[in-house]
Amino acid sequence: MKRLQNIITETNVWSLLAFAVVAATVIPAVNIVFGVITNETENWLHIKQYLLKDYIVNTAILFAFSGFFASFIGVSLAYLVTVFDFPFRRFFKWALILPLSIPAYIGAYTYSGMLSYTGVITNFLAWASGKMIFIDIMSMPGAIFVFTFFLFPYVYIISRAFLAKYTASLIESARMLGKDYTQIFFSVILPVSRGVIAAGSALVLMEVANDYGVVSYFGINTFSVAIFKVWFGMGDISSAARLCVYSMGFIILIMLAEKVVRGQKRFAIATSKVRVLTPQPLPNTKALAACFYCFAVFCLGFLIPLFQLVAWAYMTYEEVLDPSFLEATVNTVVAAVVCAVIIVCCAILITNSARISRSRFAKIASRLTAVGYSAPGAVISIGVLILFMWLNDFTESFWSFSIITSAYMLFFAYIVRFLAVGCSSLESGFEKIGKTYFEASRTLGFGVTRTFFKVDFKMIIPSLIGACSLVFVDMVKELPLTLILRPFNYNTLATKIYEYAHDERIQHSAPAALIIIAICSISVYYLSRVERE
């Protein structure tokens, strides 16, 4: 009874709206999971007998190693560029986000092209050493490499923002107590930033979980490959749903792990003045080493694939570039901007109401958004389609408007898919400012809504911009949803790439890939400028 009372008193416009948004985004997934409540089919028995073990082992290996390496590289780079000063530091500070602008599947195709028999790296090695040396990228280590170097910026961005603003006093105190910087990294930085590291690596792992392009090209049987095979190949929705549930099980494990890592303690900086860290100059050799480390990561994650793509684009641009490219570019940018704005608004609703509400329910709701982010795109798209079929009956009979051939459906799917990215960035923003100001404002008589706009909003603006640009970059790269749900004659840059890559003409997809990289780079650069101001 008391609990019910609690729920009623806790209910306000924020939580109601948040609930509505979460419910709408979870419905597509629920549609799918309902498929499980059937008997085991013949296909399922087949999968269990021959394949399931392989799927579990491969997925687990991929998660463990990609997650670990991406986190390590992300955090260590963030620590280097915020705490120390060395040549090109300011450049690397924003340039190290750039690998995010290359879609993982493009990265995979580019590297396998360079390392193939006809590839530039193989030829260079043959020239340098006199014999053919092959590096087999199309393997499990190769996949881990690709995910690590194209996804580590998720961890890097989130932990850098955190380190830059909130650890100056900690580091200074530790220095005064005689710790050196390596000790500080392991005994101070890692413990206090474990929350943001966990948030960042959760994003990395969810990207890995829903990836289909890289793993299917490399011939690695993970859950997303399996779901595709069972659903679209065997036409067996219920077995596919079972696999989805397994795959979700992995994600839930990760989220539980994240919770355990973060612990019960909430870490918030309670001083009103945020101290800005002054970077410490490094001695020569160490500066060189730091510079080299940053440069090596930057090369592997961005520069090398970029050069290859430029070379390919030079080879093919005459055949490929036509007016439809401009249209695809406009479509890509418009969709990304509009959806990024909508997603960030929704994310504010959800994260703020989860923060101010004491009920467990609101917190679970914000976690649920991860469903859309971690399930394979093809699965989400069919879930969305099922939902819109139901809406279509209304719109067609009342306004004779077919919603399933409109862009509404596609945009809705984008929101389902990327809401978690927005929520995750904002959550860490809110976590930083804590609840002190909020409580003070409430005590002084402001309402929840007014408090948000007068007090909290200004403090989370950097996180807002961060969330917006992360979502924007993700949207520009998005492929599976666009492919299945797009209206007639609607192309984006990603679908242009798909058309060539699917036909194994990767060289021809290079111009579109370069435009994507350019757009994302602009967004990343702008983000870093805003941060500096």
Place this chain on the structure above:
Amino acid sequence: MKKPITLLLSLLLLASMIAAGCVSTKQSPATQTTQTESKEVNIYTARHYPGVDDAIYKAFTDKTGIKVNIIKAGGEELIQRIKTEGNSSKADIYITSDAGNLYIAKQAGLLQPITSPILEKNIPANFIDKDKMWVGLTMRARVLVYAKDRVSKDELSTYEDLTNAKWKGKVLTRSSNNIYSQSMLASFIEINGEAKAKEWAKGIVNNLAMQPEGGDRDQAKAVAAGKGDVAIMNSYYLGQMLNSKDPQEVKAAEKLGVFFPNQNTTGTHVNVSGAGIVKTSKNVANAVKLLEFLSEAEAQKTFAEASTEYPVNPAVEPSDLLKSWGTFKKQNISLSKLGENNKRAVQIFDEVGWK
């Protein structure tokens, strides 16, 4: 007090209105087709030869005044989309690059019989579904590609021969997740029976030079690189490598030879890209017109050459490159069987451990 939240809400509303406005001009033509017979036809296609296919559709529009609206995606996903859309689907024509998918679409009840004397005249009977639910548009052969410097033509004979101990560690092919692999095994199930087909798959797995990875082109490159001696792959990928702008690819492709297997026995495995008319189509007449147009000599030539495939219309000659590889004997089975046996093929692959 409540003002800011209204502001937030109206911002949301505004954003969604902008979203709608941006695309509404584009989606209106498709929605209007629900009315009376219009001057439009809507295609869901899994064939992606940007530029070429589009140019053919444009030629069709210029000739007939019928506008062609296109959604491109994977063959399997498009089936799923048409299925889910049910009666509301706007799709008129479904085009895909494998007979297996055409069969799946037919079995799911998504297609309707096509009646057209022109199509029957232009396309040989074995490239048309027995219930006329779909027609083939281009044909591709799954051939053996070998390293000219290490293998002589005389050593090659049949797909079955590749399971022989002398090819141990020398055979390359694609993953079993790929529909081309599946359709090939499905054809063997039809011709040689299930037990023999399974034995064959097992034999290939034993002789593999490495675990299947990458696409068809990657198999060719692996042969050129000496990782293995013979690859089973679709002929047109080699054609594309020979036509590539990348000199390294051309050089690699020139080291390779094409061999049509099973010439003295059951024939080389062939597959089609083809099209069916969707059951719920509201523009059937236009759809038939477009398919007829695609089967005519002019379109067949560009359609097939775009991807170095074989045209299905016997009046049209294949490209010079294909002619230089010679003519060959094809498997003599109904292509519908590729679909019928697909599921069993997938299971066999898993049972013998073909990744």
